[in-house]
Amino acid sequence: MYLALYRKYRSKTFDEVISQEHITTTLKNQIKTGKLAHAYLFTGSRGTGKTTCAKLMARAVNCLSPVDGSPCGECEVCKAIADGCPDIIEMDAASNNGVDDVRALRDEVMYTPVLCRYKVYIIDEVHMMSGSAFNALLKTIEEPPAHVIFILATTEIQKVPATIVSRCQQFSFRRT
Numbered sequence: 001m002y003l004a005l006y007r008k009y010r011s012k013t014f015d016e017v018i019s020q021e022h023i024t025t026t027l028k029n030q031i032k033t034g035k036l037a038h039a040y041l042f043t044g045s046r047g048t049g050k051t052t053c054a055k056l057m058a059r060a061v062n063c064l065s066p067v068d069g070s071p072c073g074e075c076e077v078c079k080a081i082a083d084g085c086p087d088i089i090e091m092d093a094a095s096n097n098g099v100d101d102v103r104a105l106r107d108e109v110m111y112t113p114v115l116c117r118y119k120v121y122i123i124d125e126v127h128m129m130s131g132s133a134f135n136a137l138l139k140t141i142e143e144p145p146a147h148v149i150f151i152l153a154t155t156e157i158q159k160v161p162a163t164i165v166s167r168c169q170q171f172s173f174r175r176t
């Protein structure tokens with residue numbers, strides 16, 4: 001069990017993400033220099049690597065000894081994340097799209113991470129959020145606690161309010 005997880009996890013680095021070098025190079029450099037954004041927005045059609053890169057980024061920002069900007073897969077934090085660490089929160093906006101969900105998130109982000117350096121919120125299909133949910137999210141993204149990083153992903157950037165987009169560092173994933 002342990003070995004299986006370990007091996008599965010260890011095979012994942014930014015260099016294995018196909019044909020998105022314009023993105024992975026930038027993300028790796030951010031890890032190496034420690035110049036991280038508070039909020040990222042990954043856009044592009046399905047299957048272009050958005051979720052893979054979001055998960056890699058969540059690990060890389062917390063890894064104790066990143067290797068060339070990718071998570072090492074071997075440190076205690078990498079192993080903890082592979083086993084399901086509560087500091088990495090993955091939400092699917094298609095099923096958590098209401099204002100109550102985002103308000104709960106706003107309260108939750110204030111608490112410091114349990115184990116990791118950063119709590120990372122990965123919100124997939126973020127365009128599915130309701131208008132009031134977007135407003136609640138916007139307030140959090142405007143003044144995020146220093147220990148929080150948001151990674152929003154969407155296939156439909158045109159449905160994400162400009163106020164949200166303008167506060168995120170945007171990466172456009174392209175079809176291979």
Ligand SMILES: [Zn+2]
Nearest residue numbers: 063072075078
């Ligand atoms: Zn590590």
